[in-house]
Amino acid sequence: MLLGFKTELKVNNQQRTALAKHCGVARHAWNWGLRLTKQILDHNQENSQEKIKFPSAIDLHKWLVALVKPECPWYYEVSKCAPQYALRQLSSAWKQAFKKAKKPPRFKKKGRGDSFTVDGWLYVDHFRVKVPVIGWLKTYERLPTEYQPKSFTISRQADRWFISWKIEVEPITPPKTQSVVGVDLGIKALATLSTGEVFVGAKSYRKYEKKLSRLQWLHRHKEYGSANWKKAQIQIARLHRKIANIRKDTLHKLTTYLAKNQSRIGIEDLNVSGMLANHKLAKAMADMGFYEFRRQLEYKCQLYGSELVVVDRWFPSSKTCSNCGTKKETLSLSERVFHCDHCGKKCDRDLNASINLEIAAS
Structure with a gap:
């Protein structure tokens, strides 16, 4: 079975700045996509005859590349995965809201729940991990290297940074009392x-x-x-x-x-x-x-x-x-x-x- 593994990163000031930039781009993409989807929903409610199809995560990313990236060159300073996963998570949040499983998504604020997800050329060593664009990041504890992950999620809590991914674990059956x-x-x-x-x-x-x-x-x-x-x-x-x-x-x-x-x-x-x-x-x-x-x-x-x-x-x-x-x-x-x-x-x-x-x- 798959279980989540989370550990703290040992970062310097340069790496901390790079991580904060990734969080900022992911937050900007989320807020931009949320604002656009809300405008589409409002338009569909007002004009029932000329409805616009609700965009998927792929549609949102295409529009982001065409409309936002030329005006925001700092998007190119971070991994392309950060805004992609933010829009995927936004699309998933809207699907859960439409099913009445959760409340509609809300705008994100800087410093609250900062996180981003990346994939691609990832590698886990004993005391460090390799992340696209940022490079090697050290950790405080030894990492499980048996299973190489497909994606990393990096988050911030106060002034500390944490990285998490899924690992394969075999079920254990200890004797029951x-x-x-x-x-x-x-x-x-x-x-x-x-x-x-x-x-x-x-x-x-x-x-x-x-x-x-x-x-x-x-x-x-x-x-x-x-x-x-x-x-x-x-x-x-x-x-x-x-x-x-x-x-x-x-x-x-x-x-x-x-x-x-x-x-x-x-x-x-x-x-x-x-x-x-x-x-x-x-x-x-x-x-x-x-x-x-x-x-x-x-x-x-x-x-x-x-x-x-x-x-x-x-x-x-x-x-x-x-x-x-x-x-x-x-x-x-x-x-x-x-x-x-x-x-x-x-x-x-x-x-x-x-x-x-x-x-x-x-």
Whole structure:
């Protein structure tokens, strides 16, 4: 199976400038293509009789070469793949928007999610990679050289640069300690297993919320575009990266533990986007990373030979008694201890839900 591999680059000032130029060209091509496609959509809505065919990624690139490149000679300072892949990603984003799978694409801003993709003459050595136009880039760790990639994606987080590609990995089937386990996600505890184990979330945003607020308050008083303004931006971006890394580390450890030791895992199909609409709980839920938990668990179950069972989101795991199966009519969030009026069973609310998920996954 194919897995993503990502590592940090060890770049000098000249290479950092070249990478920033590639990101700028990719962002310019994306914004130009998005502006053009929006104009076409507006024209088709106003003139239903004289509709213009919605352009594909190939059409957009042809128009970019004919219209934009002659007026923007700095396009020739970077690899031709950077604007090509940006337009491909734009076309894919519009297809998902037309299918109602995602929201329509938005314009990109400098310094936010800067990245670009290249292909062609690529090579991976032990501690360096070769990228078109830029040349050799060093890395901090030894790289897997068994599989030569077809494309590289280079991205920036704060003041650091990262490179990623896909590698071929053989599935691993370690011995399992449990046959079936239910996992209930929550805010108080990140995950409660039907075995009684409780994993507490990192809550990294809550830990650094005051520090982040302080940095943002100081940043607003800086003169826009000044050296101190740029330094403050990097400080805020570093703290955001630290918060995200702490959260991802916690989730990686938990999902790896589950996929390696459990042969079958039952989780609930949570409506994360709908849950985040609750402004009272949105911050705490986002700090846990429910969506990232499921994403990691899905590919790790394939990697370690486990089976992931996603229980229907309307399954009343919290309201149902795990002993006799009696369902309660109402159960408020403040009730942390589940008490069954039929059989008299008392247990933790999250543990009761995880046991029900284990029964549903069996």
